[in-house]
Amino acid sequence: MTELSTGVGKPQLELRQVVGSSPLGPLGNVHPLDFALLGGQVGVVFGGKETSSLFRLIMGTGKIDQGELVLEGTHVRDAKSNDKGLSAWRQRIGFGFREKGLLSNLTLMDNVDLPAKYHDRYHEGMTKNEIAISALRQAGIPENLWHVRPDRINWEIRKRVLLARSIVLDPRVLILDDPSALIASPTMPAMLNWLFEQKAKGRGILIGTNDYPFGLAAADWVLHPETNRITTDYRDFIADEWIKSADILRALGVRAVRKSA
Amino acid sequence: MALIARLGLANYFPWERGHRREFFRNTLMQIYFTFVQSTMMIAVLGIGSGVAIALQANFGLALLGNNNQLGKVLVFIVFREVTPLVSAMLIIARSGTAIAAEMATIKFQQEIEALNIMGINVYHYILAPRIVALMVSLTCMSITFLGFALLGGWIGANISSYFPLSQYLTSVAQAIRPADFLFFTLKTVIIGGVIANTCLQRGLSLKAAPFEVPIVTNRAVVDSLTFAMGIHFTLSVIYYVLYGIDL
Numbered sequence: 204m205t206e207l208s209t210g211v212g213k214p215q216l217e218l219r220q221v222v223g224s225s226p227l228g229p230l231g232n233v234h235p236l237d238f239a240l241l242g243g244q245v246g247v248v249f250g251g252k253e254t255s256s257l258f259r260l261i262m263g264t265g266k267i268d269q270g271e272l273v274l275e276g277t278h279v280r281d282a283k284s285n286d287k288g289l290s291a292w293r294q295r296i297g298f299g300f301r302e303k304g305l306l307s308n309l310t311l312m313d314n315v316d317l318p319a320k321y322h323d324r325y326h327e328g329m330t331k332n333e334i335a336i337s338a339l340r341q342a343g344i345p346e347n348l349w350h351v352r353p354d355r356i357n358w359e360i361r362k363r364v365l366l367a368r369s370i371v372l373d374p375r376v377l378i379l380d381d382p383s384a385l386i387a388s389p390t391m392p393a394m395l396n397w398l399f400e401q402k403a404k405g406r407g408i409l410i411g412t413n414d415y416p417f418g419l420a421a422a423d424w425v426l427h428p429e430t431n432r433i434t435t436d437y438r439d440f441i442a443d444e445w446i447k448s449a450d451i452l453r454a455l456g457v458r459a460v461r462k463s464a
Numbered sequence: 465m466a467l468i469a470r471l472g473l474a475n476y477f478p479w480e481r482g483h484r485r486e487f488f489r490n491t492l493m494q495i496y497f498t499f500v501q502s503t504m505m506i507a508v509l510g511i512g513s514g515v516a517i518a519l520q521a522n523f524g525l526a527l528l529g530n531n532n533q534l535g536k537v538l539v540f541i542v543f544r545e546v547t548p549l550v551s552a553m554l555i556i557a558r559s560g561t562a563i564a565a566e567m568a569t570i571k572f573q574q575e576i577e578a579l580n581i582m583g584i585n586v587y588h589y590i591l592a593p594r595i596v597a598l599m600v601s602l603t604c605m606s607i608t609f610l611g612f613a614l615l616g617g618w619i620g621a622n623i624s625s626y627f628p629l630s631q632y633l634t635s636v637a638q639a640i641r642p643a644d645f646l647f648f649t650l651k652t653v654i655i656g657g658v659i660a661n662t663c664l665q666r667g668l669s670l671k672a673a674p675f676e677v678p679i680v681t682n683r684a685v686v687d688s689l690t691f692a693m694g695i696h697f698t699l700s701v702i703y704y705v706l707y708g709i710d711l
Contacts, residue, residue: 323482
């Protein structure tokens with residue numbers, strides 16, 4: 204499979220000719236970043252430090268020298284004009300860290316529940332921890348681990364808790380930093396299944412990874428590493444063997460979706 | 465409200481319900497770790513200090529033939545000087561180091577970045593609760609220390625000679641001036657806030673690697689001690705300039 208169909212839906216995250224920098228380094232100096240992520244679409248960026256830098260920029264921790272960064276019609280410069288605006292911007296984006304980022308003094312349940320409690324997402328009629336429980340269940344965290352601290356569990360579970368936390372505020376855009384890292388091969392289809400579920404809910408998902416099979420299996424489009432523009436034909440920079448592996452993984456993921464359905 | 469907004473202080477106050485709830489929860493937890501868990505240690509230190517100071521003072525005063533001044537000596541030494549300083553040292557040793565090491569570790573573990581990215585205000589969630597908690601805790605610790613030190617003082621006074629409790633309390637009460645309470649509160653609140661702020665800042669100054677944790681913790685202790693001593697000395701000087709030494 205060499206051509207991927209671009210998803211349909213409204214643009215949720217747009218980068219228009221962006222040149223800037225984040226605490227991790229400069230971005231788009233040679234070719235400005237230019238892409239739009241639609242709802243229900245998965246975009247993949249291959250790369251290491253640049254990907255993390257791009258994600259920090261999108262989360263509002265960087266500086267844009269040129270171009271526009273727009274989230275559902277809101278410009279980042281407007282959001283950054285005050286702390287409330289920036290907080291609201293960040294609440295609309297779910298961020299899945301690569302491996303760190305869980306609060307070590309809180310249980311897994313409290314870690315996932317913290318954003319919901321802090322931003323007051325619980326309303327009358329909701330049961331205790333309802334939002335967090337739903338997110339933990341979706342990420343496949345066993346119930347007996349909900350009340351243990353992160354140091355008591357393995358890295359794969361921690362990774363899945365990070366993913367669960369990324370959806371707890373029901374964001375329109377998901378940014379996942381290397382979502383397949385620390386995930387064992389047998390559970391990779393389940394991971395893809397989770398990703399497809401989020402996609403089916405209409406979330407725009409931007410993935411940064413170095414895992415070609417996983418990235419291609421999930422992708423609707425890929426950001427070309429040289430032009431910094433969307434492409435669906437990536438044979439010029441990705442070997443055929445990776446593309447074949449992606450097809451196998453995608454088939455396994457689809458089977459996992461059918462099984463869970 | 466408008467003044468707070470104009471000064472840019474709005475960021476430091478948790479206005480919204482969810483923010484307030486987490487702020488109070490974290491503040492109470494920090495007070496529990498800092499004050500409640502150290503009560504036994506404060507009691508032992510307080511009694512020990514009181515006994516030692518009263519014994520020494522009693523011997524000295526006995527040489528001068530003026531034992532009735534014991535209350536005054538205790539107020540001079542224990543209430544004005546020793547209590548805020550010993551409590552500050554205790555809080556630096558127990559909580560200051562813990563806070564600095566915790567901040568350094570959570571920064572290295574990207575927990576601070578995670579909070580920021582989730583739209584959680586680090587001032588409300590991490591910094592302000594610890595500052596408020598240390599201000600409250602140091603005041604409470606000082607009051608507790610003072611209580612036990614006075615008890616120890618009475619025990620110490622009774623080791624070498626008979627000193628009735630009523631006489632002892634009367635001599636202490638007569639030596640205390642209203643301004644003592646004001647300066648006692650000022651010292652504990654300001655020193656508590658400064659210790660918390662110093663330890664938080666030094667802890668968060670960690671750049672990247674875990675080997676820096678002991679370095680920043682060490683720096684937090686040294687700087688906190690220096691600031692605490694400096695503030696204590698300055699406030700004592702102001703007190704004595706304003707009210708004089710009432711011998």
